[in-house]
Amino acid sequence: MRETFEETGIVAGDALLSLDSRASIPVAAFADTAHWPKNLFVVPEYAFGLFVSDTTVRLSDEHVEVAWLPFREAHERLTWDSNKVALWELEQRLTSGTAQSPVRTALGKRATMTRNVGDNRDISDAIFVENGPVDVDQLNSLYGLVGWDRANRRTAMETAQMLDDSRYYVSAHRSDLSLIGFARVCGDPYVAQVLDVITHPEWRRRGIATECMRRVVGHLRQSRYVTVTLTDGTGLDFYGRFDFKIFKDVARVWAPSR
Ligand SMILES: CC(C)(COP(=O)(O)OP(=O)(O)OC[C@H]1O[C@@H](n2cnc3c(N)ncnc32)[C@H](O)[C@@H]1OP(=O)(O)O)[C@@H](O)C(=O)NCCC(=O)NCCS
Numbered sequence: 029m030r031e032t033f034e035e036t037g038i039v040a041g042d043a044l045l046s047l048d049s050r051a052s053i054p055v056a057a058f059a060d061t062a063h064w065p066k067n068l069f070v071v072p073e074y075a076f077g078l079f080v081s082d083t084t085v086r087l088s089d090e091h092v093e094v095a096w097l098p099f100r101e102a103h104e105r106l107t108w109d110s111n112k113v114a115l116w117e118l119e120q121r122l123t124s125g126t127a128q129s130p131v132r133t134a135l136g137k138r139a140t141m142t143r144n145v146g147d148n149r150d151i152s153d154a155i156f157v158e159n160g161p162v163d164v165d166q167l168n169s170l171y172g173l174v175g176w177d178r179a180n181r182r183t184a185m186e187t188a189q190m191l192d193d194s195r196y197y198v199s200a201h202r203s204d205l206s207l208i209g210f211a212r213v214c215g216d217p218y219v220a221q222v223l224d225v226i227t228h229p230e231w232r233r234r235g236i237a238t239e240c241m242r243r244v245v246g247h248l249r250q251s252r253y254v255t256v257t258l259t260d261g262t263g264l265d266f267y268g269r270f271d272f273k274i275f276k277d278v279a280r281v282w283a284p285s286r
Pocket residue numbers: 174224225226227228231232233234235236237238239259260261262264266
């Protein structure tokens with residue numbers, strides 16, 4: 029994470045994906061080894077993938093150029109075999125359906141990113157990220173688009189805090205990493221609420237919310253909540269598909285007069 033930040037200016041957070049690819053680099057390849065132990069002959073090389081929603085890169089002065097490339101072109105441009113193997117592994121993990129990061133947040137949320145592989149109508153080009161980095165400005169815009177932030181009440185800082193305080197969230201992205209869907213669960217170990225199920229208006233009726241809810245339910249099943257609720261404003265039986273049943277006349281909304 030430190031290296032990622034120093035060399036690219038990107039804060040890796042939860043989105044660092046540890047790859048299995050490993051290599052050894054002979055010390056002879058490094059300059060300035062005078063103070064290294066005399067019995068050190070090779071340096072281990074580890075490889076990581078990183079999910080980014082903001083593609084702005086601030087290069088350190090160790091580097092002169094950066095480019096975002098499709099897999100094949102990046103693979104061809106690489107010089108060292110170990111880098112090629114690591115990139116190939118990353119591509120395989122993404123296209124085979126799951127890529128799981130071992131890095132956890134303080135809350136113990138596990139970040140995962142998955143490119144959908146076509147099991148769900150025409151969302152095969154969507155990338156679903158669970159508990160990963162979300163561009164909070166885009167998320168706030170999404171709330172605005174569905175009319176949930178008419179007063180422009182949400183701030184980047186509070187939305188970042190909201191993500192951190194959520195027990196689980198899933199975001200859907202296009203291949204250019206723009207945000208097209210979202211859902212989250214907030215609560216404590218016993219009581220949870222499903223909130224903020226949103227699909228960008230241009231991406232509706234393609235199964236984005238269904239896929240987000242499928243993952244939300246996956247989280248609910250893995251957890252030990254006593255009660256899980258949601259408030260349904262859709263007027264559709266969408267949530268009925270995920271085993272949410274209507275409980276009439278029990279909800280009270282706290283609405284102080286002043
Ligand atoms: C509700 C919402 C999240 C659905 O997102 P979506 O990605 O379009 O949903 P999906 O494509 O996964 O569709 C799920 C199902 O919902 C139903 N549905 C969704 N939009 C519908 C519409 N406009 N009319 C009728 N049924 C609809 C359908 O049953 C659909 O399944 P089907 O097309 O396979 O029959 C989206 O319309 C939205 O963001 N609305 C504004 C925010 C909101 O109200 N969120 C829910 C708060 S409780």
